[in-house]
Amino acid sequence: MDGLTRIQCRSLMKLSTHVPRAAAHAISRRHASTLATTNAPSTKERVVILGSGWAGYAAARTLSPSKTTRILISPRSHFAFTPLLASTSVGTLEFRAAIEPVRRLGLDEFHQAWASSIDFKNKTIRVEANLRGDVSAATNRPEIKGEEFDVKYDKLVIAVGCYSQTFGIEGVKEHANFLRDVGDARAIRLQVLQAFETADLPTTSDEERKKLLHFAVVGGGPTGIEFAAELHDLIKDDLSRMYPKLQKHCAITVYDIAPKVLPMFDSKLAAYATETFKRQGIRVKTEHHLTRIRRQGHVLMLQIKEEPEEVGAGIVVWSTGLMQNPLVKTLVESDIEGVGKIAKDPRTGGIVTNPNLQVQLQGAGDGSETTTLKDVYAVGDCTSVQGASYPATAQVAAQQAVYLAKQLNRGDKEASKPFKFKNWGVMTYLGSWRAIHQSEADNLRGWAAWVLWRTAYLTRSMSVRNKIMIPVYWVITWIFGRDISRF
Numbered sequence: 001m002d003g004l005t006r007i008q009c010r011s012l013m014k015l016s017t018h019v020p021r022a023a024a025h026a027i028s029r030r031h032a033s034t035l036a037t038t039n040a041p042s043t044k045e046r047v048v049i050l051g052s053g054w055a056g057y058a059a060a061r062t063l064s065p066s067k068t069t070r071i072l073i074s075p076r077s078h079f080a081f082t083p084l085l086a087s088t089s090v091g092t093l094e095f096r097a098a099i100e101p102v103r104r105l106g107l108d109e110f111h112q113a114w115a116s117s118i119d120f121k122n123k124t125i126r127v128e129a130n131l132r133g134d135v136s137a138a139t140n141r142p143e144i145k146g147e148e149f150d151v152k153y154d155k156l157v158i159a160v161g162c163y164s165q166t167f168g169i170e171g172v173k174e175h176a177n178f179l180r181d182v183g184d185a186r187a188i189r190l191q192v193l194q195a196f197e198t199a200d201l202p203t204t205s206d207e208e209r210k211k212l213l214h215f216a217v218v219g220g221g222p223t224g225i226e227f228a229a230e231l232h233d234l235i236k237d238d239l240s241r242m243y244p245k246l247q248k249h250c251a252i253t254v255y256d257i258a259p260k261v262l263p264m265f266d267s268k269l270a271a272y273a274t275e276t277f278k279r280q281g282i283r284v285k286t287e288h289h290l291t292r293i294r295r296q297g298h299v300l301m302l303q304i305k306e307e308p309e310e311v312g313a314g315i316v317v318w319s320t321g322l323m324q325n326p327l328v329k330t331l332v333e334s335d336i337e338g339v340g341k342i343a344k345d346p347r348t349g350g351i352v353t354n355p356n357l358q359v360q361l362q363g364a365g366d367g368s369e370t371t372t373l374k375d376v377y378a379v380g381d382c383t384s385v386q387g388a389s390y391p392a393t394a395q396v397a398a399q400q401a402v403y404l405a406k407q408l409n410r411g412d413k414e415a416s417k418p419f420k421f422k423n424w425g426v427m428t429y430l431g432s433w434r435a436i437h438q439s440e441a442d443n444l445r446g447w448a449a450w451v452l453w454r455t456a457y458l459t460r461s462m463s464v465r466n467k468i469m470i471p472v473y474w475v476i477t478w479i480f481g482r483d484i485s486r487f
Contacts, residue, residue, distance in 0.1 A: 044066075044067060044068055044069045045067075045068055045069065045154040045155055045408075046068075046069045046071060046152060046153050046154045046155070047063060047068045047069065047070060047071065047153070047154065047155045047156075047157065047408060048071045048072075048073065048125060048151060048153035048155070048156050048157070049070070049071065049072045049073070049157045049159060050073050050074070050115050050125075050156070050157065050158050050159060050160050050327070051073075051074055051158075051159035051160040051161055051380070052072060052074035052076060052077075052078065052079050052102050053079065053080070053159065053160075053161045053380065053381075053397065054079075054082070054161075054380065054394040054397040054398045054401070055159035055161070055379040055380030055381075055397035055398065055400060055401040056072065056074060056079075056157070056159035056160075056161075056380075056401070057079035057100070057102065057105075057401075057462070058397070058398045058401035058402050058405070059157055059159060059379065059401035059402075059404060059405045060072050060102065060105050060107060061105055061405075061462070062401065062402050062405035062406060062409075063405045063408060063409065064409045065106065065108070067409055067411070068155075068408060068409070069108045069109075070105070070107045070108050070109075071107065071108060071109040071110075071111075071151065071153070072102055072105075072107050072109070072110050072111075073110075073111045073113055073114075073115055073125070073127060073151065074102065074110075074111075074112065074113075075112060075113065075114050075130040076112070076130075076181065077101060077102055077103065077110070077112050078099040078100060078101050078102060078182070079099065079100040079102060079462065080098060080099055080180075080181050080182055081098045081099065081100070081457075081460075081461060081462070081466075082180070082223075082394060083226075083394070083457050083460075084097065084098040084457060084470075085098060085179055085180075085181070085182065085184070085185045086179065086185075086223070086226040086227040086229075086230045086429075087230055088182065088185045088186075088189075089179065089184075089185035089186075089188040089189050089192075089227065089230065089231075090189065090192070090230045090231055090233070090234040090482065091189065091234065091238075091477070091482035091483045091484060092230060092233070092234075092473070092474070092477050092482060093470060093473045093474070093477075094469075094473055094483075095182045095185065095186060096469075097466055097469045097470050097473055098182060098185075098466075099182055100462045100463055100466070104463070109151075111127055111129070111151065112129065112130050113127045113128055113129045113130050113146065114127065114128050114130060114146075114327070115127055115160070115327055116128045116148070116327070117330065118156070118331065120336050120339065120373065120376065121336065121337055121338065121339070123152060123153050123154065123156075123375070124150050124151070124152055124153075125150065125151045125152075125153060125156070126148060126149075126150060127148065127149055127150070127151050128145070128146045128147070128148050129146035129147045129148070129149075130146055131144055131146045131147075132144055153375075154375065155375050155376075155377070155408060156375060156376045156377065157377050157378070157379065157401075157404065158327075158328075158331075158351065158359070158376070158377065158378040158379070158382060158383075159378070159379050159380045159382070159397070159401065160325040160327055160328060160380075160382050161325060161380055161381045161382060161397075162322040162323060162324060162325060162381040162382060162392065163322070163323050163324070163325060163326075164178045164180060164318060164319075164321065164322065164323070165320070165321030165322050165323040166318070166321075166323075167321060169290060169291065169292065169293070170291075170292045170293070170294075171292055171293030171294050171295075171300075172290075172293055172318060174293075175293045175294070175295055175300050175316065176218070176293060176316045176317070176318040177191065177315060177316065177317050177318065178317075178318055178319070179223055179227060179317060179319055188227075188315065188317060190486055191314070191315045192215070192231070192234070192314075192315060193484055193486050194486065195212045195213060195215075195314035195315060196213070196239060196243050196246065197486075198212055198298055199212045199213050199243075199246055199249065199314075200243055200245075200246060206249070208297075208298070208299070209246065209249040210249050210251075210312070211299040211312025211313065211314065212249075212298060212299055212312075212314040213246060213249045213250045213251065213314055214250075214251045214252075214253065214311070214312060214313045214314060215228075215231055215250075215251070215252045215253070215313065215314060215315055215317070216253050216255065216300075216302060216311070216313040216315070216316045216317070217252070217253065217254045217255070217316075217317045217319065218255050218256075218290055218316060218317070218318050218319065218320055219254075219255075219256060219318065219319035219320030219321075220254055220255075220256030220258060220260075220261030220262060220263075220284070220286065220320075221261075221262065221263075221264075221319060221320065222262065222264075222426065222427075222428045223319040224254060224256075224261075224317065224319035224320070225254065225261060225262060225273065225277075225428050225429075225430070226428055226429045227317055227319065228252050228254050228277070228282055228431075229277075229282075229429050229430050229431030229432075230429070230431070231252055232252060232280050232281075232282055232431045232432075233431050233432065234482055235247075235250055235252075236280075236432075237481065237482070238481045238482045238484060239484065242484065251281075251283065252281070252282045252283065253282075253283040253284075253285060253311075254277070254282065254283065254284045254285065255285050255288045255290060255304070256284075256285070256286050256287075256288065256320070257286075257287060257288065257289055257320075258286060258287070259286055259287060260274070260286055261273065261274060261284055261286065262428060262436075264391070264426055264438075265426065265428075265436060265438050266438060266443070268443075269436045269438055269443060269445060272436060272445050273428065273430055273436055276430045276431070276432075276434055277430070277431075280431055280432060282431075285306075287306070288304055288305070288306050288307075289304065289305040289306065290302060290303070290304055290305075291303045291304065291305055293316060296312075298314075299312045299313065299314060300312070300313050300314070300315070300316055301313075302316065322381060322392055323349075324348070324349045324350060324382060325382055328349070328350060328351060328382045329349065331351065332344035332349070332351060336361075336373075339361060339373070340361045340362055341361065341362045342359060342360070342361060342362070342373065343359075343360040343361060343362045343370050344362075345384035347384075348384055350381070350382050350383050350384045351378045351382055351383050351384070352370065352383075352384050352385075352386060353377070353378050353383050353384070353385050353386065354370075354372065354385075354386050354418075355385060355386065355387060355388070355418030355419055356407070356418055356419065357377050357378065357379055357383070357385070357400060357403070357404050357419055358372045358373070358376070358377055359372070359373040359376040359377060359378050360372060360373065360386070361373050370386070377404055379397060379400040379401050379404055380396075380397035380400065380401070381397060383400075385419065388421070390421055393426075395421075395423070395424060396421055399419075399421055399422065400419055400421075403419045404419075423439070423440065424439065425437060425438055425439025425440070425441075426438050426439075427449065427452065427453045427456065428453075429450065429453055433447055433450050434446050434447060434449070434450055435449040435450040435452070435453040436449050437449040437452050437453065454474070457470075458470055458471065
């Protein structure tokens with residue numbers, strides 16, 4: 001009462017003595033009621049999501065915070081918009097335009113960690129902290145041992161995705177670059193620029209330059225094709241002006257074991273892609289089998305079954321095949337006390353779910369009849385839905401996650417309708433402002449498909465921030481060129 005006079009203080013004291021007792025009791029009851037509400041245990045179910053990829057992020061984003069307690073566990077603290085990783089790896093976009101921090105979702109809990117084991121009987125997840133940060137989580141599990149702790153759940157959503165499949169080929173894990181996260185894209189960008197700097201040294205011979213500036217892409221799917229196209233644009237539009245004497249040594253080769261690249265497209269569009277690459281000077285070698293990669297000085301030496309001699313390359317980008325996450329492999333091979341084993345898909349090794357995305361248990365006999373594991377769901381690349389054969393794509397993973405989250409928001413014990421995938425089509429960038437697009441409605445190629453490609457990826461970006469920043473970076477690149485600084 002520093003700012004009050006004595007008369008004012010006396011007036012306030014007199015006024016307080018005239019407050020009715022009934023009013024005082026009402027205030028007291030209201031205060032007690034507020035305390036009881038605050039201290040009451042939450043009735044919301046704890047929904048734990050494993051993974052922050054397309055499925056995990058979409059599930060966490062769609063779950064209602066007023067109806068569920070949202071808990072996300074992932075070794076990386078962001079969601080990566082994978083279709084734009086090829087653009088970030090060559091500087092067309094900056095890395096932060098392709099990621100969304102998961103903490104911006106306003107989660108109740110987030111743990112940057114791996115789930116190492118799950119006790120389904122007691123609904124407990126054993127978690128190991130990722131102490132090495134997001135870069136080490138890009139592709140391979142780090143060797144450092146993190147702190148371990150337990151996380152309880154009421155409902156569990158397994159959305160851990162897949163790892164890159166190396167097929168046991170010697171040297172792939174040690175020397176090849178994958179393109180599944182921002183850490184991978186950053187490593188590729190640094191190595192491409194370093195290859196040009198090394199090749200530009202006066203001490204480097206022409207033979208060595210030819211090997212350094214040969215960029216090999218293994219895998220003729222959309223990821224490999226788009227990276228080759230983006231790399232072609234980088235070399236043609238930017239590096240050719242800064243390293244004019246090195247252009248005659250540059251080469252990009254796409255290797256694939258299949259008879260044609262882009263098998264998910266019809267033959268005409270795939271042929272158009274191959275012809276476009278040929279005109280741009282990108283070599284496409286189908287039915288070629290890589291058997292080994294080894295390092296020799298500054299370059300990598302590739303042993304290819306169909307080539308008479310080893311082929312030198314400055315970098316190898318590996319974009320073929322998927323293998324199950326180690327957690328999935330552990331789960332499908334372990335017995336659950338008093339329940340049995342989780343059903344495993346014989347082709348992919350993934351977790352079998354019913355059409356409502358509930359995890360299934362192996363049945364007796366030949367295992368064709370399955371039962372449901374209560375309160376456990378699985379979505380995305382790590383799953384196989386009974387009675388369906390979905391491609392391992394971002395579209396499928398995101399749609400499954402949104403479907404499941406909406407069911408959990410409604411509190412349905414059994415989903416009223418099974419999950420149904422709606423195919424929006426596939427598209428791939430081919431370089432030089434050309435692309436191909438295939439859907440049930442139509443097929444497009446050339447510049448029109450490129451416009452659709454950019455529009456689709458822009459509208460699919462998650463946050464308003466990135467919806468603004470992505471076109472800004474596109475305009476900056478178009479006017480000023482790509483940033484080729486190494487940092």
